Amino acid sequence: MDMKRSYYEDLRLFDTLPLGLWLVAATVALAAAPFLLGNYVLYVLGYIAINVIVAIGLNVLVGYTGQISLGHAGFFAIGAYATVLLANVGLPILLALPLAALIAAAFGFLLGLPALRLEGPYLAVVTLGFGLAVENIFAKASVFGGATGPAVPGFGVTFLPGFSREQNLYVLIVATAGLSLLAVRNLIRTRVGRAFIAIRDSDVAASCAGVDLTWYKTLAFAVSAFFTGLAGGLFAFHLGQVDPTSFNLMLSILFLAMVVIGGVGSILGPVLGAVAISLLNLKLKGLKMADFEQIPLAGPDIAAFLGRHFMETGMANIQFIVYGTILVLIMLFEPLGLYGLWIRGKRYWRTWPF
Amino acid sequence: MLKKLGNIAALAAGLFALAAPVAAAELTGVTDTEIHIGQWGPQTGPAAPWGSVARGTGMLFQMINDAGGIHGRKIVYHMFDDQYNPAKTVAGVKELVEKAPGVFGFASGVGTSPGLAVKDYLMERGIPWVGPAAGSLHWITPPQKALFSLYPLYADEAKLLVRQLVEKEGKKKIAILHASDEYGENGHRGAVQEMQRLGLKPVAEVPVNQADRDLKSHVLLLKESGADAVLMWVNPTHAVITLKTAAALQFAPQWATSSTLSDAPLMQTISGGLWKNILFASFSELPDADTPQMKQYREAFAKYAQKGERWGVFFMAGIGFVEPMVEGLRRAGRNLTRESFIAAMETIRNYKGILGTVNFGPGQRQGAKEIFLARTDDSGTKITQLTPWAEVK
Numbered sequence: 105m106d107m108k109r110s111y112y113e114d115l116r117l118f119d120t121l122p123l124g125l126w127l128v129a130a131t132v133a134l135a136a137a138p139f140l141l142g143n144y145v146l147y148v149l150g151y152i153a154i155n156v157i158v159a160i161g162l163n164v165l166v167g168y169t170g171q172i173s174l175g176h177a178g179f180f181a182i183g184a185y186a187t188v189l190l191a192n193v194g195l196p197i198l199l200a201l202p203l204a205a206l207i208a209a210a211f212g213f214l215l216g217l218p219a220l221r222l223e224g225p226y227l228a229v230v231t232l233g234f235g236l237a238v239e240n241i242f243a244k245a246s247v248f249g250g251a252t253g254p255a256v257p258g259f260g261v262t263f264l265p266g267f268s269r270e271q272n273l274y275v276l277i278v279a280t281a282g283l284s285l286l287a288v289r290n291l292i293r294t295r296v297g298r299a300f301i302a303i304r305d306s307d308v309a310a311s312c313a314g315v316d317l318t319w320y321k322t323l324a325f326a327v328s329a330f331f332t333g334l335a336g337g338l339f340a341f342h343l344g345q346v347d348p349t350s351f352n353l354m355l356s357i358l359f360l361a362m363v364v365i366g367g368v369g370s371i372l373g374p375v376l377g378a379v380a381i382s383l384l385n386l387k388l389k390g391l392k393m394a395d396f397e398q399i400p401l402a403g404p405d406i407a408a409f410l411g412r413h414f415m416e417t418g419m420a421n422i423q424f425i426v427y428g429t430i431l432v433l434i435m436l437f438e439p440l441g442l443y444g445l446w447i448r449g450k451r452y453w454r455t456w457p458f
Numbered sequence: 459m460l461k462k463l464g465n466i467a468a469l470a471a472g473l474f475a476l477a478a479p480v481a482a483a484e485l486t487g488v489t490d491t492e493i494h495i496g497q498w499g500p501q502t503g504p505a506a507p508w509g510s511v512a513r514g515t516g517m518l519f520q521m522i523n524d525a526g527g528i529h530g531r532k533i534v535y536h537m538f539d540d541q542y543n544p545a546k547t548v549a550g551v552k553e554l555v556e557k558a559p560g561v562f563g564f565a566s567g568v569g570t571s572p573g574l575a576v577k578d579y580l581m582e583r584g585i586p587w588v589g590p591a592a593g594s595l596h597w598i599t600p601p602q603k604a605l606f607s608l609y610p611l612y613a614d615e616a617k618l619l620v621r622q623l624v625e626k627e628g629k630k631k632i633a634i635l636h637a638s639d640e641y642g643e644n645g646h647r648g649a650v651q652e653m654q655r656l657g658l659k660p661v662a663e664v665p666v667n668q669a670d671r672d673l674k675s676h677v678l679l680l681k682e683s684g685a686d687a688v689l690m691w692v693n694p695t696h697a698v699i700t701l702k703t704a705a706a707l708q709f710a711p712q713w714a715t716s717s718t719l720s721d722a723p724l725m726q727t728i729s730g731g732l733w734k735n736i737l738f739a740s741f742s743e744l745p746d747a748d749t750p751q752m753k754q755y756r757e758a759f760a761k762y763a764q765k766g767e768r769w770g771v772f773f774m775a776g777i778g779f780v781e782p783m784v785e786g787l788r789r790a791g792r793n794l795t796r797e798s799f800i801a802a803m804e805t806i807r808n809y810k811g812i813l814g815t816v817n818f819g820p821g822q823r824q825g826a827k828e829i830f831l832a833r834t835d836d837s838g839t840k841i842t843q844l845t846p847w848a849e850v851k
Contacts, residue, residue, distance in 0.1 A: 345544055345574050
């Protein structure tokens with residue numbers, strides 16, 4: 105998409121100076137947020153940041169290595185459970201989180217092994233089975249707390265004296281998301297990242313060029329699972345509760361949708377995708393007849409049409425139609441996802457008005 | 459370059475502007491003319507049939523507002539769809555609490571895990587919450603100052619059913635089919651305890667997993683145990699599959715089941731007419747009960763109910779779980795604060811609405827304990843109340 109003129113350009117952490125400045129601005133804004141914003145906004149930002157971590161992790165696998173996974177809710181669950189169980193036996197949370205992520209990574213490595221021989225739909229089914237199995241094991245085994253999950257301990261980390269639980273959590277979640285972004289961006293610029301991309305473009309060619317397929321494919325799964333597990337651990341504290349049924353197939357599909365809607369194989373894409381899907385998820389829930397009346401011009405007609413053909417008790421389901429329509433429109437008009445919009449917008453402004 | 463720096467400055471300014479209105483005073487959700495009350499409930503997704511609880515509450519508030527409100531204030535009701543997803547429950551609850559004018563408290567709310575996800579948040583802020591629509595011990599262990607529980611315990615229902623089967627109907631071989639979740643385990647435990655007290659043991663204890671759709675092996679275990687009565691502590695889908703499978707296997711014990719399956723007309727429809735001669739526990743009056751209150755509600759339903767709504771147990775539960783909250787608001791008087799409301803709630807004794815008798819008091823947070831048993835007839839359409847309202851001792 106962006107032309108690179110030398111190897112050094114490709115190696116730079118930030119492509120352009122303005123990009124760097126924007127990142128600084130975003131960092132300042134996010135750092136100021138806990139002092140200025142209320143509990144609800146911090147919760148939403150935290151929810152988005154957790155999804156961002158999952159999306160960039162999943163993107164390492166889907167976007168850069170060209171493998172597919174319908175089982176990432178499983179890694180998310182492993183991260184959540186492992187963090188809570190480790191914290192419950194007395195480990196400090198800041199230690200339990202990375203340890204749990206490593207456990208998730210180990211499972212990612214195991215799941216990566218069948219990926220060596222499977223591709224496309226076959227791999228999708230294997231990962232799907234993994235996700236379903238994990239959900240059921242956690243829900244059924246009494247060591248994991250059964251149907252209501254294990255009790256989540258208090259969040260005893262304090263970053264600034266006087267900060268509330270929510271403010272402290274926000275700092276940890278957003279900082280982790282920032283570091284994860286930086287880590288993945290760095291990873292992709294290294295030998296390992298190039299190996300991933302080579303496998304995605306053609307695994308036979310990559311193998312001929314000396315890329316060890318066994319090692320790098322399983323590594324991609326492990327790295328991806330690491331970030332997803334990390335996000336899962338944060339999620340357990342963010343919600344203050346672990347409910348095994350919430351780690352279901354739908355969640356895996358939403359994760360995948362974040363990456364695809366955002367734009368596979370880029371750093372910014374999954375971030376945009378995670379933000380978009382998270383907001384749609386949280387904001388569409390309150391859709392009412394009155395909201396349709398406010399659509400300019402055709403509003404009253406649309407509302408009247410819906411009133412005739414929908415039962416009031418079924419109205420709430422309209423959110424899924426709107427949700428689906430938005431996703432279809434994005435993919436129809438911008439197959440590269442939200443990242444594609446960004447690229448196009450940038451090109452347009454670069455040449456405008458000359 | 460300068461232009462870009464300008465952009466950044468504009469962005470930063472925008473973010474600060476967004477942030478500005480937050481540092482306001484505490485929001486109580488009470489104004490001179492309004493009381494704001496919230497509730498979550500699944501309107502979409504697999505749990506959507508329980509969403510009528512929240513709509514029942516809506517009807518109750520509408521009735522109260524049309525009759526002039528409470529001490530000159532109308533109730534403004536904020537119901538939202540959380541799809542039984544705790545992450546969404548938390549988001550919705552925080553949004554309501556923190557967006558002006560805030561909410562005074564929460565009424566009912568379906569589900570153990572959505573409720574658990576917001577319990578600490580609400581209790582830390584002393585925000586009243588009355589009548590969670592889930593039978594869980596979590597609400598009252600330990601008792602919370604601002605949380606008033608009304609759902610009678612599942613274990614009590616199971617005990618009463620066992621007592622009826624053994625003492626009144628002469629059943630000796632009782633088997634238990636239960637969901638392998640908190641709900642199923644509570645019923646299972648209660649039944650086993652009561653059987654021990656009566657010197658019996660269940661002839662079979664068969665768990666059902668959430669994902670199971672073929673229950674033939676489960677029903678065969680029940681049949682082979684020689685059970686003459688089966689306690690069925692499962693969700694509606696599994697209950698229907700169980701009855702269909704049993705009919706195919708010509709296994710016809712006395713079925714007994716919990717209040718969550720007490721919507722007999724619904725069960726009769728979805729089971730294709732198999733919901734016959736079923737013994738069940740109930741925590742609310744029967745839908746066609748002949749009390750003055752129930753007549754009043756049925757008339758209101760005819761007047762207010764939206765297209766597609768049905769007068770069923772869940773809709774009624776949305777009224778029953780919230781009646782005591784309305785009573786508390788009335789008793790708290792014109793000078794309404796969260797403290798005065800909680801104090802007023804503690805004065806509620808022997809209050810009778812749709813549920814059994816409600817008693818709260820200082821330190822007493824499980825308000826309703828009374829239940830009764832009922833039975834559908836051979837046609838599955840007529841329901842008879844078997845026992846009077848009573849607390850299980």
